[in-house]
Amino acid sequence: MAKPSVLVTGGSGLIGTRLCQKLSETGYDVKVLTRKKKENSRFKNYYWNPEKKEIEPEALEDCTYIVHLAGANIASKRWTKNRKKEILSSRAGTAKFLYESISGLKLKPTAFISSSAVGFYGTVTSEKVFSEDDPAAQDFLGQTCGQWEAAADLFRESGIRTVKIRTSLVLANKGPLSKIMLPVKLGIGSPLGKGNQYMPWIHIDDLCAIFIKAIEDTNLDGAYNAVAPDHKTNREFTKTLATILRRPMIAPNVSAFVLKGLLGEMSVIALEGSRVSSEKIKNAGFKFKYPTLEQALRNIYRI
Numbered sequence: 001m002a003k004p005s006v007l008v009t010g011g012s013g014l015i016g017t018r019l020c021q022k023l024s025e026t027g028y029d030v031k032v033l034t035r036k037k038k039e040n041s042r043f044k045n046y047y048w049n050p051e052k053k054e055i056e057p058e059a060l061e062d063c064t065y066i067v068h069l070a071g072a073n074i075a076s077k078r079w080t081k082n083r084k085k086e087i088l089s090s091r092a093g094t095a096k097f098l099y100e101s102i103s104g105l106k107l108k109p110t111a112f113i114s115s116s117a118v119g120f121y122g123t124v125t126s127e128k129v130f131s132e133d134d135p136a137a138q139d140f141l142g143q144t145c146g147q148w149e150a151a152a153d154l155f156r157e158s159g160i161r162t163v164k165i166r167t168s169l170v171l172a173n174k175g176p177l178s179k180i181m182l183p184v185k186l187g188i189g190s191p192l193g194k195g196n197q198y199m200p201w202i203h204i205d206d207l208c209a210i211f212i213k214a215i216e217d218t219n220l221d222g223a224y225n226a227v228a229p230d231h232k233t234n235r236e237f238t239k240t241l242a243t244i245l246r247r248p249m250i251a252p253n254v255s256a257f258v259l260k261g262l263l264g265e266m267s268v269i270a271l272e273g274s275r276v277s278s279e280k281i282k283n284a285g286f287k288f289k290y291p292t293l294e295q296a297l298r299n300i301y302r303i
């Protein structure tokens with residue numbers, strides 16, 4: 001019998017690369033939808049250019065599942081008006097384009113699994129624990145995630161099971177953690193701003209396991225937070241990282257004023273953060289392999 005196939009958009013990125021590997025190990029036929037096709041890739045690459053509304057039709061042939069991870073990086077460039085447009089259109093616009101692209105197919109995918117982000121709840125520093133029943137925040141990230149999820153829901157409205165994974169900071173030996181780790185490793189790590197903002201996080205392998213559960217467990221439908229149960233503020237996160245890396249944490253807090261000057265509006269990612277619940281995915285039967293930050297960091301740094 002042919003293996004079920006999964007088409008992964010953004011399969012070349014941090015999460016996508018790991019997820020494709022895990023999916024393949026689990027027995028799926030993995031296809032990557034990318035703007036820059038690589039001939040020597042481990043997985044078959046298919047070209048798309050969502051801006052020009054171009055997609056290789058073979059990408060969608062016999063496609064049992066679609067996992068939608070594509071999105072312009074939110075932390076790599078300042079949030080100018082144009083960059084904000086790109087951040088939104090590369091998520092919501094691409095989901096809509098995928099939906100239009102499958103509309104004419106006789107054999108449609110059985111499930112659409114889309115990334116979303118805990119930015120859905122906004123950048124609010126408080127003790128409130130946000131759950132999936134809370135509405136999208138009014139700020140830029142909240143509205144972006146809201147529109148991203150609304151575009152994903154086009155699939156649901158056409159009868160395709162749709163799961164939206166509200167992802168938190170992904171811990172891996174590459175990506176955002178390597179930027180956070182650098183000053184700590186140099187012995188100059190310190191909390192950002194007040195340091196009391198929450199930093200919801202998840203180990204990359206737990207996140208991939210949630211995506212695979214979303215594919216396989218047909219009871220999963222709607223939004224799920226992908227966040228470890230160990231809630232840490234920025235100060236606690238930095239302290240745990242420094243302890244694991246055996247570095248001191250003596251430098252004063254990084255001034256919010258300086259970060260705002262350096263990063264502009266994007267500084268909210270560093271200076272604010274909501275506390276987010278993992279109860280719904282746990283109640284759906286998911287067991288975290290790395291429930292505590294210490295366990296996750298020890299695994300990543302092999303300590």
Ligand SMILES: NC(=O)c1ccc[n+]([C@@H]2O[C@H](COP(=O)([O-])OP(=O)(O)OC[C@H]3O[C@@H](n4cnc5c(N)ncnc54)[C@H](OP(=O)(O)O)[C@@H]3O)[C@@H](O)[C@H]2O)c1
Nearest residue numbers: 010012013014015034035070071072090117167168169170
């Ligand atoms: N990493 C995290 O901590 C984190 C946290 C919360 C949510 N997420 C979400 O999870 C998804 C994947 O994250 P990631 O860390 O793996 O991201 P990543 O490493 O930046 O990869 C994203 C992929 O999206 C594609 N892409 C980039 N710009 C695009 C554009 N303008 N139009 C269409 N496609 C574009 C690229 O694939 P090609 O170049 O091959 O087309 C890229 O490899 C993103 O949507 C992100 O918002 C990530």
